[in-house]
Amino acid sequence: MTILGLSLLGAIILLDKYAIGEFGISQPIIAGTIIGGLSGDIRTGIFIGALFQMIFLANLPIGRDVPPDAQGAGIAGCGSYFILKQINQAEPNLIIIFLVGILASILGSFFDIFVRHINEQLYYRFLRNNSRLYLYHFLGILTSFLRGMVLLLALFAIVNILRFPIITESVNKEFLMIIVVSLSIANGIYLYLRKQSFYFLIIGALCTLAFFVL
Amino acid sequence: MHLGFFRLIKLFFASLFLQCSWSFYSMQSLGFLFNAMTGLDKNKHDTLLQYSRVFFNTHPYMVGYIIGAVLRAYEKGEDPKEVKKYIMVGQAAFASAGDTLFWQTIRPALLLLAIIIGLKYGIAGPLIFLFLYNVIHLYHRAYGFSAGYKQGWDIIYILKTKKFTMTQKLFEELGAFLVGLVPSVLQKNYNLLFLIPLGGIFLLFLWKKIAPMLILTFIFILIIINLLLGI
Numbered sequence: 001m002t003i004l005g006l007s008l009l010g011a012i013i014l015l016d017k018y019a020i021g022e023f024g025i026s027q028p029i030i031a032g033t034i035i036g037g038l039s040g041d042i043r044t045g046i047f048i049g050a051l052f053q054m055i056f057l058a059n060l061p062i063g064r065d066v067p068p069d070a071q072g073a074g075i076a077g078c079g080s081y082f083i084l085k086q087i088n089q090a091e092p093n094l095i096i097i098f099l100v101g102i103l104a105s106i107l108g109s110f111f112d113i114f115v116r117h118i119n120e121q122l123y124y125r126f127l128r129n130n131s132r133l134y135l136y137h138f139l140g141i142l143t144s145f146l147r148g149m150v151l152l153l154a155l156f157a158i159v160n161i162l163r164f165p166i167i168t169e170s171v172n173k174e175f176l177m178i179i180v181v182s183l184s185i186a187n188g189i190y191l192y193l194r195k196q197s198f199y200f201l202i203i204g205a206l207c208t209l210a211f212f213v214l
Numbered sequence: 215m216h217l218g219f220f221r222l223i224k225l226f227f228a229s230l231f232l233q234c235s236w237s238f239y240s241m242q243s244l245g246f247l248f249n250a251m252t253g254l255d256k257n258k259h260d261t262l263l264q265y266s267r268v269f270f271n272t273h274p275y276m277v278g279y280i281i282g283a284v285l286r287a288y289e290k291g292e293d294p295k296e297v298k299k300y301i302m303v304g305q306a307a308f309a310s311a312g313d314t315l316f317w318q319t320i321r322p323a324l325l326l327l328a329i330i331i332g333l334k335y336g337i338a339g340p341l342i343f344l345f346l347y348n349v350i351h352l353y354h355r356a357y358g359f360s361a362g363y364k365q366g367w368d369i370i371y372i373l374k375t376k377k378f379t380m381t382q383k384l385f386e387e388l389g390a391f392l393v394g395l396v397p398s399v400l401q402k403n404y405n406l407l408f409l410i411p412l413g414g415i416f417l418l419f420l421w422k423k424i425a426p427m428l429i430l431t432f433i434f435i436l437i438i439i440n441l442l443l444g445i
Contacts, residue, residue, distance in 0.1 A: 018233040022274055024321070024347045029328050033340040043336055050329045050339075054396075055433070057322050058420065068430060095437050102430050119237035123244060130263050133251070137244040140235030177400055178408045179433060184329075185409065186416030188393030191322050196383070197390035204394020211398045212406070 011148030028074025054184035069108025077101030273312020282362020
């Protein structure tokens, strides 16, 4: 897939974040599956998507809060992996993929704020002219799409130009998995630790223990 | 009072575009007007635009309950100023309930399920997530319109019904169980002891309400250190 194709696909997937439907397609694990499937390696797509999903599990878009862009991070990370694999390396550096994803999540939230300010201008225009409600409302889809396109195109272009060092895969993968799973456990405990659900957490942990021992 | 099948379908599709023009100032105001106008008779559009052009923000999957009640109120000829007051109360109640139910409980639980199954068995994980999550939220979207239209402003009491509280409890327990199960995605030869201190640090960050940006920066620094040592 070309950089433009990946950015286009990513920007369309990103519309699901809030502009259209919110079916969960933009969640990193699903976006990773789609990008991986279209790039011919669905398992790696799921793997990278799952990594980003675990990091951003407790990312809650409540009220006016603009949390780091988990969806953008998943798409940017997964897309970068396949770009690097295509042009650069046999086995791309997962840590670089990770850094690109984190950068995307931070930049994505700034872009989000910017787009919401543009939408505010659309609202003021609507206040001056009631009859154009549909036009100003649906222009919001365009602003969301452009946000995704600009963010991803810029990141993918940088990934395409730079050359990154290769690190032994085993060190790379184990280190990342430990960090990510730790954060995911912390996220999960933060979300679900209540008196009544505590026993279920223990049962789950015992099942894991049994899995490692048996 | 019945909404009618075709009107329900129209409203359902309109609700998928609720947050297109989300902004800080009016939040989902344009989306709310667009949704309400989709289901309302044309001769009431002017009244709606005059009185219900308000700040609006609720949970996107729960908007049907409010729009249904708004449509009923306008069709029964209720005072638009009173409708405006009810909208303000209803949006806050459904926003809070929806955020807790979907963003904080159902979605993370199903995502954990997708992660565990996905890392072990491939595409089955994401597919299970997409199926279960969409069945639940699409049901709420569609049912919300008809229930809101039938019950009017009493719809707010639906949040206290057993159906809601049980669903939340069920997914909280499922989520907690899956959190315990997450380490099973690691390989047996990994150094699992690191999970405890790292998990503790991250949990402390979350409990102290340290901004996600700072947590990401901490991970960033850990990665850079690893990168330098690795090279």
